[in-house]
Amino acid sequence: MNTSVKGGRGRAGRVALIVAGLAGVSLIVSGCQSDPDIDITAYAQSIEPADVMYNQGLANLQAGQLTEAGRKFAAIDKQHPYSEFARKGMVMGAFTDYRQGNYSEAINTASRFLSLYPNDEDAAYAQYIVGLAYYRQIPEVTRDQRTSARAIAAFTEVIERYPDSEYVEDSQAKLRYARDQLAGKEMQVGRYYQERKEFVAAANRYRLVVEQYPNTRQVEEALARLVETYYAMGLESEAQTAAAVLGHNFPDSQWYADSYKLLKTRGLEPRENKGSWISRAGAVLVGT
Known part of the structure; x- marks a missing residue:
């Protein structure tokens, strides 16, 4: 019995809260309607059609007004989400x-689209666009090349996933450059080790370039650096093979x-050992 009374009081309390909440909403709405600074109809009419906004963005882009173009394109997504435009x-x-x-921002927006x-x-x-954005950030070969690796991954995706697209040819060209940057970084590290007579470490870097790039x-x-490092270590057969492949x-x-x-x-002279890596x-x- 007591449980029933408590339950009844609980339900009555919830009803009272709902009524009070609705009354509050009514007051807010009536307040908005009486506020001369808020005109819901005018606000609705101020939203431009998506196609109009898109064409305005294109016009701004063509006119070189990039900031305004960006605002227009962003506004379409806010005002007409999931529409074609x-x-x-x-x-x-x-x-x-x-x-x-x-x-x-370009990478984030393009990735969200994808x-x-x-x-x-x-x-x-x-x-x-993702590939281009990474590509433009590729640093000098002496610096960290993680951006080059990301550009390679992005352009590889273009080539493999969209093989018939018009962006494949340029992606391939930029991919070659990015790979060359990675190879250049490995060469820099290899020369560093070689100058310090750490020939095993140097040879490993040069081998990576030959095999992966x-x-x-x-x-x-x-x-040529493999010839030098293997020669310095007394690995004459490997040095001769490297020279033969180079020649x-x-x-x-x-x-x-x-x-x-x-x-x-x-x-000694160049002589290829067919069993060598x-x-x-x-x-x-390249030259074969």
């Missing part, structure tokens, strides 16, 4: 951020001429 505006907003040098619309016709373009400009020097791929290279001269100081790697080098 909000979707298109998101991609153009990412491009506008990229043009302004706001690379982090997560929402992975199969959209503009998905390839969004992925390309064969189609870069760095591979020619990497092979086969870059016969007119000064690096090859210097390697050949170095071997001659011990009465260098011989196997040489099959996929």
Whole structure:
């Protein structure tokens, strides 16, 4: 019995709270309606159609008014979320951020587009923008190359996921440059070790360049440095093989001429050992 009374009082209390809440809402609404500074109808009428806003954004973009263009594209997403023009505006907003040098914002917006619309016709373009934004941040070869690795991942995604898109050719060109940067960094570290006569550590870096970045400009020097480091360690067969692969791929290279001269100081000459990892790697080098 007591439980029933308490339950009844609880229900009565909740009803009272609901009534009081509704009364409060009524007061707020009536207050808004009587407030001369708030005109709901006028506010609704001030929202422009999505297509109009999108075209205005494009016009601003073409006129070089990038900040205003970015505002228009962002406003579409706020006022007309999940509409066709909000979707298109998101991609153009990412491009506008990229043009302004706001690379982090461009990456974030394009990545958000890809997560929402992975199969959209503009998905390839969004992925390309991600690659471009990372690409523009690639530092000098002497600095950390994590951005180069991210650019490589983004452009690889364009090439593999959207092989028929118009962005593949440029992605491939920029991919080669980014890979060359990574290879260049490995060469820098290898030379550092070699100068300190840490030949094993140096040879490992040069080997990485030959095996992982064969189609870069760095591979020619990497092979010559392998000749030097293996020669210094007394690994004559490996040094000869590195020189032979270098000569086969870059016969007119000064690096090859210097390697050949170095071997001659011990009465050696380039000779390829087919069982060596260098011989196997040489099959996929630039000059083959």
